[in-house]
Amino acid sequence: MTHSVHPRLRLRSHGPGRDDDRDHDRDHDRDRRRDDHRVGPVGHHFTRLVTRVALGSMLVFAGTGHLTWAREEFRAQVPDSVPLDADMTVLVSGVVEIALGSALVAVPRRHRRHVGRLAAFFFVGVFPGNVSQFLHARDGFGLDTDARRFARLLLQPVLVWSALYASRD
Numbered sequence: 227m228t229h230s231v232h233p234r235l236r237l238r239s240h241g242p243g244r245d246d247d248r249d250h251d252r253d254h255d256r257d258r259r260r261d262d263h264r265v266g267p268v269g270h271h272f273t274r275l276v277t278r279v280a281l282g283s284m285l286v287f288a289g290t291g292h293l294t295w296a297r298e299e300f301r302a303q304v305p306d307s308v309p310l311d312a313d314m315t316v317l318v319s320g321v322v323e324i325a326l327g328s329a330l331v332a333v334p335r336r337h338r339r340h341v342g343r344l345a346a347f348f349f350v351g352v353f354p355g356n357v358s359q360f361l362h363a364r365d366g367f368g369l370d371t372d373a374r375r376f377a378r379l380l381l382q383p384v385l386v387w388s389a390l391y392a393s394r395d
Contacts, residue, residue, distance in 0.1 A: 256383065278330050278392035280339075281345070281385070285327025292320025299366050305358035324350060342393020349385045356382060 292300050293306045297316055309391040326348055359366065360375040369375045 227347045248364075250292065261320050274392050274394065277388055280321070281331035281388050281392055282327040285323045285330065285345070289320040289325075289327060292316050292323065296367075301370030303355055303364060303366050305355055305362075307354070307358070330389075330392065338393040338395070342389045345389035349382055349389060352357075354383050 276322065291297075297313075300316040300320075301312045304315045308315050310318075326341070326345045330338075330345060333341050356375075356379055358364070359381055360372070363375070366367065369378055
């Protein structure tokens with residue numbers, strides 16, 4: 227009766243030979259495949275973590291501003307087309323930002339993708355307010371020129387992409 231031995235359990239001879247070369251090639255290929263996901267000196271896992279924490283922190287900070295020190299300035303940015311009271315809109319969006327930012331950082335891995343999509347939808351949802359700020363030349367948060375307000379519009383797709391990128395597994 228012949229027993230086959232798993233390749234990893236097989237004793238290797240110390241001399242040069244075809245089996246040793248194949249084992250070395252197989253190990254090299256496995257290491258190369260494992261490192262294919264790397265981006266420079268760090269992997270996607272680390273860059274997603276940093277992006278998720280930065281985006282979550284930014285949302286919590288902005289949401290806190292909605293509820294406290296920057297509330298008046300946020301109210302001035304609410305477009306006239308929003309059917310709710312400007313103060314209520316600022317308060318609700320602040321609570322949502324704090325919740326989304328906290329969830330991006332703290333939610334278990336199995337729910338990350340859903341939270342990332344919600345954050346992306348949120349960024350898409352507030353985009354009309356940014357357009358209104360640009361079209362009506364409303365100053366706020368250092369956005370006191372058309373060029374700065376336009377640059378803010380260009381930042382929105384980056385925020386959407388960041389929310390989706392950071393929440394992928």
